[in-house]
Amino acid sequence: MAVPVRNQELPAAWQEGFPADPDFPQLKIASDPGLMLEVFRAHLKPVAGRLYHIEACLPVRFRCRQSRCVLQYSLRLRELTTGRQWDQWVTGLVYAAEGEAERLWQAMRAADPGREIPERWLTFEPLDFIPDLQMVVEVFPYDRRLPNLRRVMGGARREFEPMVLDRLGPGQWSAEERTVEPTRYRTELGAALKYTLEAREALTARSTTLRCYVKVYRNEHGAETFDLLRALSERARAGQRGYSVVRPITYLSELRSLVLEEAPGTALQQILLQGRDPASAVRAVARAVAAFNQDDLGITRRHSLADQLDDVKRASSLVQWAWPEARAEVEAMTAAVVRGLGEVPLAPIHRDLKPDHIFLWGDRVIFIDCDSVVLGDPVRDPAHLFAHIAGRGGLDSMPREQARAGAAAFVEEYFGHVPRPWRERFPLHCAGALIEVAAGIFKRQEREWPRKLTAAVEEAQRALSGGFR
Incomplete structure (x- = not known):
């Protein structure tokens, strides 16, 4: 069954639109949540027998590469017959070339877009076209480049559920209720689903709740990530490393899907938001990151200096386009x-270190979302985590x-456990990482993104001047 959205207030609509772009004139409307709310109300077609009211429209992600833009929205829906509410993802695709979207x-319509979508996940017709905006609209879980997503949300649980239940040990365990969120x-690019199982043991009537992620x-x-996580999990159980990773359950090759245990403990992000002194937590994380960056993982995939600088330059271009007021500072940095x-x-780097990708459980530090692990400049990892904390991403x-203060404590502890020369290039890595954080704020269309983007740029300038010391 689908999970209704938590009873929470949606953020107020943005007042900031995108800059005018002659290649994509429709962005003036597409970036305005109020206007897009009316557009979606007018154009999205409920599947037969369903009645919905779209209560709100929230931009949640944006990316653009020369010839096209991808705009992802979250719609707050209310079913008129039951009053049930939930959030529904929809995506708009717009193209610079005239007629390309239509x-x-x-072509997509001819391929039967509704095929393999489970009935319980059908809300609107999965594919639509808005002529005035020359915009193709995809309704989750339809995604022309992720056809496996529809199948995973259907009957995929039969392929991994027995392995999840095996985690409970001896007994005749079976799942009585299942929730997919x-x-x-x-x-x-990809999706993550949380599976919650209510399990019962037949002989003793014991019951428990299990969660896993797909x-x-x-x-x-995902197959490479599975192999890496399995190897690192085995070494962690043997007590050979100063860090742990989330444990994999299986990889479903036909569905290109990785099944993972739920990470135990508390995310660093939650700890930082609790208002208490974060020093002990960030210092434990610093030691774990230092151990990871100096480990021998047996990996060969590389992220070169040229790759890293390309990342920074792409992020810089996006920030300068989105917020011209910061152009000179960002260009100089x-x-x-x-x-x-x-x-x-x-050396090994996680390459996606942020507070919600790190869990603390007792004296263990657990890394999740390890899809980007490569060989790269090891200072990139502490710089990115520093950037997310100092830049207050999330x-x-x-x-x-x-x-x-938390970011400074992390830096002090980390560089007490790695070679001294690494610290010399840390300010440059921090500046680059904060530019990437600023770009991420815009891509995620965070509320008040101009203010946050400006703050991230200020932190980057401060880092370059050694202000984190």
Whole structure:
């Protein structure tokens, strides 16, 4: 069954639109939640027998690459017959080339977009076209580049549920109730689903709740992640490392999906938001990150200096486009990063370290979302975690000075456990990471993104001047 949305207030609508772009004139409307609310109300077609009211429209993700833009929205729906409420993802695709969107829509429509979507996940017709905006609209879980997503949300549980129940040990365990909750979705790239099982043991009538996560991939990269997590989990159980990773359950190759246990403990993000002194938590994390960056993982995939600088330059271009007022500062910092960083010996890096990807459980530090693990400049990892804490990514309610203090404690502890020369290039990595954090704030269309983006740029300038010391 689908999970109704929690009873919470949606953020107020943004007042900030996107900059005018001659290649995508429809962005003026597409970036306005109020206007898009009316557009979706007028154009989305409920499937037969369903009656919905779209109560709100919230932009949640944006990306653009020269010839097209991908805009992801979350719609607050209310079913008129039952009063049930939930959030529904929809995606708009717009193209610079005249007529390209309509041609794509015609081709997608011919491929029967509703095929394999379970009935309980059908709300609106899965594919639509808005002529005035020249916009193709996909309704989750339909995704032309993630056809496996529809199948996973249907009957995939039969392939992994026995392995989840095996985690309970001896007994005749069976699942009595199941709940599927989509937790994350990036159009055309991947999705994550939380499965909750209410299990009962037949002989003793004992009952328990189990949770696992299923990550759906566009390609076979999940198989590599499964192999890495399995190897690291086995070493962690042997007590050989100063960190742990979330444990994998299985990889479903036909569905390109990775099944994972629920990470135990509390996310660093939650700890930072609790208002208490975060020093002990961030210091434990620092030691774990240092151990990870100096480990021998047996991996070969590389993220070179050129790759890293490309990441920074792409983020910089997006920030400058989105917020021209910061253009001069961002351009100067980007030039400093490109000019200052050089080739160094590569080491394992997580490459996506942020407070919600790290859990603390007793004296253990557990890393999740390890899909991006590669060989790279090891200082990139602490710089990115520093950037997310100091830049308060996902930490809006954390006071700035407390965030800075937590970030500084992390830095002090980390560099007490790694080679001394690593610290010399840390300010440059921090500046680059904060530019990427700023770009991420815009991509996620966070509330008051101009203010947050400006704050991230200020933190980058502060990092370059050594202000984290």
